[in-house]
Amino acid sequence: MTTAQETEGEAQSTLSNPSAVGLVAVIVAATDGEPRALTVQVGGQARGRSDGLPAGPLVPEHPTLERGLRAWVERQTHQRLGYVEQLYTFGDRDRQGDDDGGLHSLSVAYLALVRELRPAGLAEAAWRNWYHYLPWEDWRAGRPDSLGEIEAKLLAWAEGSGDPKQRRRREDRLGLTFGLCGGAWNEERVLERYELLFEAGLIPEAQGQSGEARDADLTVTGQPMALDHRRVLATAIGRLRGKIKYRPVVFELMPPTFTLFQLQRTVEALSGTNLHKQNFRRLVAQQGLVEETDGVTSGATGRPARLVRFRREVLLERPAPGFRLRPARRPT
Amino acid sequence: MTTAQETEGEAQSTLSNPSAVGLVAVIVAATDGEPRALTVQVGGQARGRSDGLPAGPLVPEHPTLERGLRAWVERQTHQRLGYVEQLYTFGDRDRQGDDDGGLHSLSVAYLALVRELRPAGLAEAAWRNWYHYLPWEDWRAGRPDSLGEIEAKLLAWAEGSGDPKQRRRREDRLGLTFGLCGGAWNEERVLERYELLFEAGLIPEAQGQSGEARDADLTVTGQPMALDHRRVLATAIGRLRGKIKYRPVVFELMPPTFTLFQLQRTVEALSGTNLHKQNFRRLVAQQGLVEETDGVTSGATGRPARLVRFRREVLLERPAPGFRLRPARRPT
DNA sequence: TCACTTATGCTCAAACTGAGCATTGTGCCG
DNA sequence: CGGCACAATGCTCAGTTTGAGCATAAGTGA
Structure with missing residues (x-):
């Protein structure tokens, strides 16, 4: 709360108190049925290098935080970001890893979903299975x-x-x-x-x-990560696991056409659980989330599967299209 | 993304780029079946004063952003904050209302729920029905x-x-x-x-x-608000409307004991819709969200209602206790 | 051609929903 | 004091939605 005097003056410049603000991004892809996050090598000589999330300064040129982040990531990775969402702003003094000379330091974290994984652009960057950092989360x-x-x-x-x-x-x-x-x-x-x-x-x-x-x-x-980045990753995973239940965000991770089973594998990868196959397809069908193409898979073992694509129209029809994950007992 | 060089060095102080960071709070109460937010008077002489949300500088003394906010609000309003949740970090250059001399200015917004409304502490502060600012949201x-x-x-x-x-x-x-x-x-x-x-x-x-x-x-x-505060309020309402469906946060707004109908009125106030009374009670009962006390209401017209209280144990039992609002056609 | 693997169709009982009807207490009004 | 108006509560019922499986179809590789 602020007293009347404090808010006096048009510019409300009493908000100031300069702080160091950074961006952190959890960039997620899913390939081969594994959930992956883009990581970089950070840290100096002292404690050795360790994995970290892509992070950088807040660039003041952009009108919007999100647009700043998009530009920054796309320039560096040549990745086209599909879905971007602000995750959380971290500002714990004792966990940022640094105090930057008395300034309060904040990190605004973002979650981004990308469709395919390019060679990651940077030498120091790599796509890692996120359960590498949080192994107890994978119940598949x-x-x-x-x-x-x-x-x-x-x-x-x-x-x-x-x-x-x-x-x-x-x-x-x-x-x-x-x-x-x-x-x-x-x-x-x-x-x-x-x-x-x-x-x-x-x-x-x-x-x-x-x-x-x-x-x-x-x-x-x-596997540990630099600074507090595992916490950021955990936040991202939790958010994403919640979101897929009521918003068709998984499709941001899928190629243009895919099979229902690939879709299921992706959802399972994100949620870390197994789903009942038949019921999963029923759900997808009922919600009208996909439409058939005339392609089918070939080459792989088993009966060929129909290729489908995301039906963008659901966004206009359903109030909250998504997968309310219902785990399968044991057999998929 | 950041190049390897940029992340070089333990302290990662390249995150810097000092910015002006402020806190904004949407402090919510519900009384007499109306949703209210705490507002203050802001603005100078030029454009006249207008309603705004409580806002203030980021206080660097606290280890955590949230704890800083709690202390700040509780000191100023003598309100005991029950539930506090970070909402969003706003940083649009062209909508903050000021640029603070080239610094990027951020506002970290929080949502807080309080149980009763005290006289609001400050002369300039007042509890206002939030639909005053967003009238199209009230469909009750x-x-x-x-x-x-x-x-x-x-x-x-x-x-x-x-x-x-x-x-x-x-x-x-x-x-x-x-x-x-x-x-x-x-x-x-x-x-x-x-x-x-x-x-x-x-x-x-x-x-x-x-x-x-x-x-x-x-x-x-x-009714307009100062700066971008209506946007912050809209964010808060949307978040709260979502949250009550899977987390028993409404109880943070209720007195220690209450009737089921008072609870329903509160949920309706937040969601802006009407609910089917009998089904609402069934839901509350099934979920085990409340337990009966031996008190009953008196004085009012109609049959006295049993007073109930929140059953804290649900937090330990149910994975996601809440109200999946199902609007009633017309009659409540 | 057989064994194996994955894709798809379909069934069924149990639980959940959305809408109402019916009954029960209370305060109030002649 | 009897009747009314007004909430609180109980209970029903049909239509869906879920959770689990059984059964069949259609490829691949030996």
């Missing part, structure tokens, strides 16, 4: 093995709280986010899970990292 | 009258486009957002509607405002 082959160890440590962390009230609260959170203590796994709570692991000291990026995290088995707690 | 008494005039003007705007392709696109957008041309009204697209009106020149806040907008009947296009 059943419950990830790494979860056993993670749960044990999380439970120990909850137990370790002296205050029984706090311990209760921690257990509740475990139930909510990781489905422990009788809770169910909710694939959208990616960020909450990451934050919980962070708090529990299982994430090496944490500054006051315990020896625990530093020695962590990376196949269990995943 | 049926289709708003003002929509007739709005539609006429929007259609004229679409027609007015020389390029038939652009005109087609404009018509599609009208259908999507305002439900014209055979589309359906989707109560979540608050921001899209506002932006469309803005583009169509019906919003006086637009800088290159036509005489049209300036002379607009405020009962039709709503």
